[in-house]
Amino acid sequence: MMDQARIVIIGGGAIGAGVAFQLAEAGVADVLVLEKEPALCTVTSPQAAGLVGQVRSSPERTRLAMWSVATFSRLEREAEVKPGWRQTGSLRLAQTEERVAEFRRLMAVADAAGLETELLDAAAAQRLWPGLDFAAAKAILWCPSDGYLQPADLVAAYQHAARAKGVRFRTNARVEAIRLERGRVAAVRTQEGEIACETVIAAAGAHGYHIGRLVGLELPVFPVRHHYVITTPTDWIRPEMPVLRLPDATLYARADVNALLLGGWEPAALSLDPRRYGLADPLPPIEEDWPVLASFMEQFRPFGGALADQPVRHVFTGWPTFTPDGRFIVGESRRVPGFVCAIGCNAHGVSGSAGIGRHVVEALLEPEPSPYVRSLSPDRFTEAAWDWPAAERQARHVLETYYHIGH
Numbered sequence: 001m002m003d004q005a006r007i008v009i010i011g012g013g014a015i016g017a018g019v020a021f022q023l024a025e026a027g028v029a030d031v032l033v034l035e036k037e038p039a040l041c042t043v044t045s046p047q048a049a050g051l052v053g054q055v056r057s058s059p060e061r062t063r064l065a066m067w068s069v070a071t072f073s074r075l076e077r078e079a080e081v082k083p084g085w086r087q088t089g090s091l092r093l094a095q096t097e098e099r100v101a102e103f104r105r106l107m108a109v110a111d112a113a114g115l116e117t118e119l120l121d122a123a124a125a126q127r128l129w130p131g132l133d134f135a136a137a138k139a140i141l142w143c144p145s146d147g148y149l150q151p152a153d154l155v156a157a158y159q160h161a162a163r164a165k166g167v168r169f170r171t172n173a174r175v176e177a178i179r180l181e182r183g184r185v186a187a188v189r190t191q192e193g194e195i196a197c198e199t200v201i202a203a204a205g206a207h208g209y210h211i212g213r214l215v216g217l218e219l220p221v222f223p224v225r226h227h228y229v230i231t232t233p234t235d236w237i238r239p240e241m242p243v244l245r246l247p248d249a250t251l252y253a254r255a256d257v258n259a260l261l262l263g264g265w266e267p268a269a270l271s272l273d274p275r276r277y278g279l280a281d282p283l284p285p286i287e288e289d290w291p292v293l294a295s296f297m298e299q300f301r302p303f304g305g306a307l308a309d310q311p312v313r314h315v316f317t318g319w320p321t322f323t324p325d326g327r328f329i330v331g332e333s334r335r336v337p338g339f340v341c342a343i344g345c346n347a348h349g350v351s352g353s354a355g356i357g358r359h360v361v362e363a364l365l366e367p368e369p370s371p372y373v374r375s376l377s378p379d380r381f382t383e384a385a386w387d388w389p390a391a392e393r394q395a396r397h398v399l400e401t402y403y404h405i406g407h
């Protein structure tokens with residue numbers, strides 16, 4: 001008998017597992033997740049720093065992040081397999097008057113979304129991160145419910161909870177084709193044969209473009225290199241110290257047990273044109289770019305002092321995907337009924353995974369998805385003309401300006 005599932009999800013990273021979890025929570029358990037690698041969470045997701053930030057420039061994005069935090073807190077409290085969620089709070093530093101004005105706008109958005117934030121003085125910040133110098137900060141924004149988690153633990157928590165409700169996961173299963181009948185999705189094909197389904201959800205990360213091509217869609221999903229370092233341990237960093245964002249220095253940081261995790265947004269990023277590798281190809285390997293990584297440490301020196309000289313123990317790197325407008329691609333294609341996207345995460349697919357899963361549920365199951373969720377649909381790229389070089393440039397620019405005012 002032919003294998004079948006109501007919904008097939010392609011990809012077992014944070015997004016595929018997060019969508020499976022949210023579907024199961026919504027009562028849809030006839031779901032099969034197909035992952036081409038021998039295990040879940042082995043491509044981009046395990047490289048993530050796991051930062052979860054809710055302070056955003058729009059109420060919709062803030063609420064999505066709040067949804068994620070509520071999910072992580074619940075899983076940490078109640079689930080058998082826990083996501084390793086640490087609600088440390090976060091500190092964001094302004095070094096210019098323009099940035100202070102941005103903080104006021106961000107706080108107004110947070111208020112509108114019901115997210116608690118406040119301004120701290122340097123002495124209060126110093127108590128939270130005793131080894132750092134906050135003298136250059138003109139304002140310090142504190143969000144007590146922010147934090148970080150371990151991406152691999154999160155995926156394991158999603159998988160365990162979804163499985164308990166009936167969702168199936170299959171590894172070593174690469175989707176090679178999608179069969180349409182009268183224009184709508186009817187089945188996917190792996191090396192082991194066909195699986196009949198009503199709906200396919202593309203959650204294939206840096207292969208999102210290739211999955212779209214299987215149903216004749218061209219979607220601008222560009223992998224852009226991102227990386228951070230972890231130093232050797234010190235005797236004073238503690239895992240409960242808040243996440244740090246230093247937007248004027250384009251840096252983020254957090255404790256990694258007793259070490260410093262430090263990452264940044266480089267001004268001249270490296271992107272890939274997905275047409276240059278195939279559905280069956282692995283992603284190009286990334287070599288450590290020491291000049292860029294050393295520049296992160298130098299930018300950190302005014303705050304971290306001698307910590308900027310701490311030796312690097314490990315570099316994490318990968319190809320998160322970006323879209324030209326910096327927004328997720330979520331929802332069903334009008335052109336290909338049954339084909340649903342959950343791609344183009346713009347470097348917050350781990351923190352956003354629970355919220356994106358919730359958006360997929362809203363787009364698929366609710367009679368009236370919100371205008372915001374509808375605006376994330378892949379139709380914005382399939383019903384309008386765009387050109388490849390400009391789209392790739394814009395996608396790269398999203399990473400390069402990640403901490404710019406108004407981003």
Ligand SMILES: Cc1cc2nc3c(=O)[nH]c(=O)nc-3n(C[C@H](O)[C@H](O)[C@H](O)COP(=O)(O)OP(=O)(O)OC[C@H]3O[C@@H](n4cnc5c(N)ncnc54)[C@H](O)[C@@H]3O)c2cc1C
Nearest residue numbers: 011013015036044045049050051175205318348349350351
């Ligand atoms: C260095 C770095 C730091 C980051 N820091 C953060 C952070 O702090 N917070 C945050 O939220 N995000 C962060 N990100 C971004 C985050 O990692 C991504 O947004 C997220 O992992 C995307 O998840 P995904 O499931 O879409 O992709 P992936 O984890 O890449 O999963 C996609 C899966 O699809 C599978 N697949 C592809 N093609 C097929 C096929 N044909 N058949 C079956 N399976 C297929 C792949 O094997 C893969 O497992 C960071 C990324 C990097 C690289």
